[in-house]
Amino acid sequence: MNEANYIWMDGTLVPWAEAKVHILTHTLHYGNAVFEGTRAYQTEEGLAIFRLEDHCKRLYNSAKIVAIKPNMPYEEVKQAHIDLLKANNFSGNVYIRPLIYLGYGQMGIYHKNVPVNTSIAAWEWGAYLGKDGLEKGISVCTSSITRNPNRSTFGKAKAAANYLNSQMAKYEAIENGFDEALMLDENGFIAEGTGECIFIVRNGKLISPPNDNSLESITQSTILELAQDKGFEIERRNITRDEIYICDECFLTGTAAEVTPVRAFDHRIIGEGKRGPITEILQNAYFDVVFGRNEQYKHYLTYI
Numbered sequence: 001m002n003e004a005n006y007i008w009m010d011g012t013l014v015p016w017a018e019a020k021v022h023i024l025t026h027t028l029h030y031g032n033a034v035f036e037g038t039r040a041y042q043t044e045e046g047l048a049i050f051r052l053e054d055h056c057k058r059l060y061n062s063a064k065i066v067a068i069k070p071n072m073p074y075e076e077v078k079q080a081h082i083d084l085l086k087a088n089n090f091s092g093n094v095y096i097r098p099l100i101y102l103g104y105g106q107m108g109i110y111h112k113n114v115p116v117n118t119s120i121a122a123w124e125w126g127a128y129l130g131k132d133g134l135e136k137g138i139s140v141c142t143s144s145i146t147r148n149p150n151r152s153t154f155g156k157a158k159a160a161a162n163y164l165n166s167q168m169a170k171y172e173a174i175e176n177g178f179d180e181a182l183m184l185d186e187n188g189f190i191a192e193g194t195g196e197c198i199f200i201v202r203n204g205k206l207i208s209p210p211n212d213n214s215l216e217s218i219t220q221s222t223i224l225e226l227a228q229d230k231g232f233e234i235e236r237r238n239i240t241r242d243e244i245y246i247c248d249e250c251f252l253t254g255t256a257a258e259v260t261p262v263r264a265f266d267h268r269i270i271g272e273g274k275r276g277p278i279t280e281i282l283q284n285a286y287f288d289v290v291f292g293r294n295e296q297y298k299h300y301l302t303y304i
């Protein structure tokens, strides 16, 4: 773990080693918490957080969905991201993890009266699926685990509890020799990765499933904007696993995964078995945006 100097907890910058919770913290037992995964990049004009406002909005929307009343005002938490990065004086690219959780004070499943806490941690973190993965692509499988169904969980929330599913799917994939897994929805369509959305390319057309069975991904929306700018034809529709077998290109998008090509899926080679040309165009465009090299998208950056 790349430790930093401070973690922000309920309005205070706490030294990293002292950022602790009680063993009877409610979230540790029953799993209700919401979080974000946000990145900040070292641009030519210094460290900048990518789409801070959108990540904060999703964090507070997630809390609303799972009936957690945040203990800290929205604007204060947003500003705390900036203050934390300043205090930690990072020299590399940074991953930021805000968390709104149910704290210590009351046990039992009914959570309305449990105290709420908010923390933000940040540390230097490289490519989630490996630097090689970004260049050469990764191998992915269809998970045996169905993505959390809409009837019993809240998939629009970036809720900690949802990630048991992702964690089991990721575990199974890696233990079976793959890098990542794609989960199907209840109807057998591709839903999402364990922490990513998916795009395929067929005959020059970019296809990504609707967000009915996935998180409303901020990276996916950025890629869709960039693709539109570049004049690519875009379709939002369901795809099946066998359509991925025969697509020309496939890539995964997520704040952590950025834009990661898929070179093989369920042991079928995708396209040429390497990063495809449209994937490369969009990957480069994405990195231009997050590193502040595209004037048109600078409004997405919050400079520290």
Ligand SMILES: Cc1ncc(COP(=O)(O)O)c(C=O)c1O
Binding pocket: 037, 166, 192, 193, 194, 195, 196, 197, 214, 215, 216, 217, 218, 219, 220, 253, 254, 255, 256
């Ligand atoms: C399950 C899941 N789907 C999709 C995504 C991609 O979302 P974003 O691009 O906003 O990071 C993530 C990552 O946050 C995720 O955890």
